[in-house]
Amino acid sequence: MDVTVDLNVNGRSTTVTTDPDRPLLDVLREDLGLTGTKYGCGEGQCRTCTVLVDGRPVTSCLMTVSRAAGRKIVTIEGLAREGGLHPVQEAFLSEGAMQCGYCVPGMILNAAALLETNPDPSDEQIVEWMNGNLCRCCGYPKIVAAVRRAAAAGALSRRGER
Amino acid sequence: MRNPAIIPDNEPERYELREAPRYDFALTRRDLLSAAGAGILITVHRSTAIAQSTRPAQQSVAARVHIASDGRITVMTGKVEIGQGSRTQLTQAAAEELRAPVESIALIMADTELTPDDGGTAGSRTTPSTVPAVRKGAAAARQILIDLAARQWEADAGALRTEDGAVIDPASGRKLTYGELARSADFDPAFAQAVPDDVEVTATKDWKVLGTSVPRPDGRDVVTGAHRYPSDIVRPNMLYGRVLRPPSYGATLNELDLAPAQALAGVVAVRDGDFAGCAAPTSYGAGKAVEALAKAARWERPPQPSGSTLFEHLKRHAATGEGGGRTPRVNESGSIEEGLAAAGRTLRASYEVAYIQHAPMEPRAAVAEWEDGRLTVWTGTQQPMNVRRELAAAFHLPEERVRVIVPDTGGGFGGKHSGESAVEAARLAKAAGRPVSLRWTREEEFTWAYFRPAALIETGAGIVEDGQLLAWEFTNINSGASALRSPYDIPHTREQFLQSDSPLRQGSYRVLAATANNFARESFMDELAAACMRDPLEYRLAHLKDERMRAVLEAAAARFGWDERKKSRPSNRGVGLACGTEKGSYVAACVEVEVDRQEGAIRLLEVCQTFECGAIQNPENLKAQVTGCIIMTIGGALLEEIRFEGGRILNARFSRYRVPRFKDVPAMEIVLLNRPDLPSAGAGETPMIAVPPAVANAVFDAASVRIRSMPIRGAALRQA
Ligand code: FES
Numbered sequence: 001m002d003v004t005v006d007l008n009v010n011g012r013s014t015t016v017t018t019d020p021d022r023p024l025l026d027v028l029r030e031d032l033g034l035t036g037t038k039y040g041c042g043e044g045q046c047r048t049c050t051v052l053v054d055g056r057p058v059t060s061c062l063m064t065v066s067r068a069a070g071r072k073i074v075t076i077e078g079l080a081r082e083g084g085l086h087p088v089q090e091a092f093l094s095e096g097a098m099q100c101g102y103c104v105p106g107m108i109l110n111a112a113a114l115l116e117t118n119p120d121p122s123d124e125q126i127v128e129w130m131n132g133n134l135c136r137c138c139g140y141p142k143i144v145a146a147v148r149r150a151a152a153a154g155a156l157s158r159r160g161e162r
Numbered sequence: 163m164r165n166p167a168i169i170p171d172n173e174p175e176r177y178e179l180r181e182a183p184r185y186d187f188a189l190t191r192r193d194l195l196s197a198a199g200a201g202i203l204i205t206v207h208r209s210t211a212i213a214q215s216t217r218p219a220q221q222s223v224a225a226r227v228h229i230a231s232d233g234r235i236t237v238m239t240g241k242v243e244i245g246q247g248s249r250t251q252l253t254q255a256a257a258e259e260l261r262a263p264v265e266s267i268a269l270i271m272a273d274t275e276l277t278p279d280d281g282g283t284a285g286s287r288t289t290p291s292t293v294p295a296v297r298k299g300a301a302a303a304r305q306i307l308i309d310l311a312a313r314q315w316e317a318d319a320g321a322l323r324t325e326d327g328a329v330i331d332p333a334s335g336r337k338l339t340y341g342e343l344a345r346s347a348d349f350d351p352a353f354a355q356a357v358p359d360d361v362e363v364t365a366t367k368d369w370k371v372l373g374t375s376v377p378r379p380d381g382r383d384v385v386t387g388a389h390r391y392p393s394d395i396v397r398p399n400m401l402y403g404r405v406l407r408p409p410s411y412g413a414t415l416n417e418l419d420l421a422p423a424q425a426l427a428g429v430v431a432v433r434d435g436d437f438a439g440c441a442a443p444t445s446y447g448a449g450k451a452v453e454a455l456a457k458a459a460r461w462e463r464p465p466q467p468s469g470s471t472l473f474e475h476l477k478r479h480a481a482t483g484e485g486g487g488r489t490p491r492v493n494e495s496g497s498i499e500e501g502l503a504a505a506g507r508t509l510r511a512s513y514e515v516a517y518i519q520h521a522p523m524e525p526r527a528a529v530a531e532w533e534d535g536r537l538t539v540w541t542g543t544q545q546p547m548n549v550r551r552e553l554a555a556a557f558h559l560p561e562e563r564v565r566v567i568v569p570d571t572g573g574g575f576g577g578k579h580s581g582e583s584a585v586e587a588a589r590l591a592k593a594a595g596r597p598v599s600l601r602w603t604r605e606e607e608f609t610w611a612y613f614r615p616a617a618l619i620e621t622g623a624g625i626v627e628d629g630q631l632l633a634w635e636f637t638n639i640n641s642g643a644s645a646l647r648s649p650y651d652i653p654h655t656r657e658q659f660l661q662s663d664s665p666l667r668q669g670s671y672r673v674l675a676a677t678a679n680n681f682a683r684e685s686f687m688d689e690l691a692a693a694c695m696r697d698p699l700e701y702r703l704a705h706l707k708d709e710r711m712r713a714v715l716e717a718a719a720a721r722f723g724w725d726e727r728k729k730s731r732p733s734n735r736g737v738g739l740a741c742g743t744e745k746g747s748y749v750a751a752c753v754e755v756e757v758d759r760q761e762g763a764i765r766l767l768e769v770c771q772t773f774e775c776g777a778i779q780n781p782e783n784l785k786a787q788v789t790g791c792i793i794m795t796i797g798g799a800l801l802e803e804i805r806f807e808g809g810r811i812l813n814a815r816f817s818r819y820r821v822p823r824f825k826d827v828p829a830m831e832i833v834l835l836n837r838p839d840l841p842s843a844g845a846g847e848t849p850m851i852a853v854p855p856a857v858a859n860a861v862f863d864a865a866s867v868r869i870r871s872m873p874i875r876g877a878a879l880r881q882a
């Protein structure tokens with residue numbers, strides 16, 4: 001039975017009428033046209049489907065749309081701020097941390113969540129936090145470098161603010 | 163000049179594996195009538211040959227380069243971007259020859275309607291074949307632009323220069339931008355000319371754009387999620403598809419009731435021979451519908467071999483004859499029988515390599531749309547021309563009525579040479595009368611795509627007193643002939659590849675059989691060195707004349723500190739090295755591992771790898787490729803293995819099939835040896851082949867246990 005679900009995605013409220021058991025991933029991609037969130041496994045193993053739900057990284061392939069109701073969802077399309085890229089996006093770009101790029105949206109969102117909780121992580125902490133995200137092009141070293149770069153940029157801008 | 167090191171072994175694609183098309187849908191009376199009505203002659207192409215044209219037919223300049231009146235440049239290529247950096251590299255190539263800013267150039271890639279046939283994207287051929295083709299096309303375009311300006315100015319073409327997208331007359335300071343020249347009446351006829359064979363391209367020493375680290379041109383779309391991969395394509399009125407899969411390999415569909423699926427809201431269900439599937443307004447709905455189909459299906463399941471008997475099976479079916487689309491091969495020098503007889507000592511060993519999966523992050527995906535008997539498919543494939551052929555054959559259409567477009571795709575690694583998802587999406591779209599998007603699940607990708615072939619490799623060597631090699635026998639069963647030839651100087655050799663009966667569907671994988679062959683060869687070299695109490699580095703060098711090979715090996719050893727580290731190391735650690743060559747490039751690696759005998763654990767701590775592929779075209783991208791190869795090959799070396807039983811895959815998901823993750827990345831040092839004096843070879847594959855044997859050799863060094871299998875299973879340490 002279809003139900004009507006209120007969603008808040010990238011700061012906008014919207015409703016969808018759908019099977020409540022559909023994965024949030026599918027609803028984002030198929031109903032809302034937000035194809036930046038990618039499918040990679042459907043079982044929580046690759047995190048290429050990562051979105052932020054109330055600020056925390058969530059594998060959208062495992063979250064049903066009904067459980068996402070009323071919570072603040074941010075996808076890769078909603079990360080850029082005031083027309084400019086998010087510092088993590090900026091860092092992935094300047095570091096060239098992408099090969100096919102398919103894993104990149106999930107990587108960026110997970111890294112953004114890391115820097116929210118830990119603005120200055122060590123390499124070990126980055127690796128620990130990101131270990132659930134798969135990159136089959138195996139560009140891991142550059143991704144770590146990008147997160148490091150984003151952290152440094154954040155530290156700089158914080159210093160500037162003070 | 164031809165590079166003498168590129169021996170005929172490197173003929174492109176000879177050993178790329180190929181699969182016959184799976185689907186050949188029956189023609190209905192209506193199909194026949196509509197085709198006849200449209201006055202189209204139906205030709206059915208059954209050719210499965212993977213055509214990789216190394217010499218594209220004479221092409222017009224306009225087929226390669228288009229210049230708009232506002233100066234924007236479009237370059238066309240049949241290659242695809244699957245993460246290997248071809249979009250960047252080909253943009254650089256065009257910018258270099260056109261003397262135009264990288265930003266002014268857009269590439270249209272892999273659209274069978276718009277782009278020339280540059281062959282498939284495989285075999286590291288983009289660098290040696292397509293980069294030169296694009297450079298020639300772009301250089302010809304530049305020459306035409308100069309001539310057009312010379313004619314307008316009535317000046318001497320030889321005195322004019324090109325710079326920043328414009329032709330300049332240094333004498334007078336006059337300037338015409340490419341856009342302005344594109345508006346002249348002479349432009350179109352001039353661009354219709356064929357690219358002259360002898361057009362001159364920029365010498366390596368004068369490169370300004372090639373040889374530099376240009377970033378990916380569409381990187382911004384990647385980080386914002388705006389880039390549309392094949393699975394992201396949306397068409398108006400589109401449905402989502404799902405295919406009913408057999409319960410095991412070789413199963414045939416005896417009985418199927420479509421009614422329960424068709425009863426679901428908005429669902430289209432179709433059966434055509436052994437093909438059955440559904441399309442629905444959501445992929446979730448399509449999944450539910452296919453579950454309903456599965457309940458209503460009866461299958462016939464013939465017995466299938468299991469993984470536990472794989473290597474006996476391969477050995478039993480090893481055959482010297484032709485067949486199965488693959489060519490057995492034998493290289494011989496001297497006389498192996500004489501060599502073995504004359505040797506004082508003979509050693510033998512055999513090695514096993516498991517099936518593994520490419521597991522690109524984006525599984526197979528396609529969106530298919532029919533319009534007036536014409537079919538357009540957006541899909542992720544490395545072989546757009548073949549997929550067009552496959553579609554035309556499956557639907558009995560002339561190829562001109564099929565268009566295949568490959569958006570930049572989420573990974574391939576040799577695993578996307580086929581067009582299953584394209585054909586399946588097209589079949590569903592035909593039934594639905596609406597566009598259909600089909601994305602394979604990870605489980606489907608792990609089960610119904612093809613695998614890197616398993617290998618059984620048998621080696622034998624005859625050595626004389628001091629350990630020097632006199633005879634070398636090497637037989638690869640089932641996996642292929644890439645890098646079959648030993649780079650070592652041995653008077654009597656026989657190296658052969660025998661095909662066999664593969665229990666699983668197998669095909670190309672990044673660097674093909676070179677990983678397996680190099681694993682066996684370099685492990686065995688280490689065994690020989692150990693048997694003669696010689697240092698593995700010194701032993702290899704004593705048999706190596708090839709200067710390029712020596713150079714990478716010596717550089718890796720020096721950088722790693724081989725001599726010192728071999729002598730003094732903690733008891734649970736070991737060092738190993740290996741080298742190899744394939745597709746015209748050279749690689750060597752030194753590694754350090756740590757073993758835990760009780761746990762049966764092997765941890766790769768450090769990799770120092772040297773790589774040489776002639777003149778370097780984009781150092782950053784090259785480093786990314788080498789890094790990616792090293793980490794990916796750690797999977798095949800230590801983690802990955804497809805397990806199967808009775809025609810079913812037992813570990814068709816990431817939770818049961820470990821691939822390298824962040825934590826598996828060792829300390830890495832990569833040394834790129836630049837050889838501007840040599841032509842550039844591709845670099846996306848060969849850097850895979852040195853690490854696996856180096857790891858096996860290091861494990862032996864640490865634990866005195868020789869593990870002759872890939873993956874290198876630490877469990878063997880516990881038993882020893
Ligand atoms: S698709 Fe969600 S974790 Fe892999």
Ligand code: FES
Nearest residue numbers: 101103135136137
């Ligand atoms: S860049 Fe291809 S999967 Fe990460």
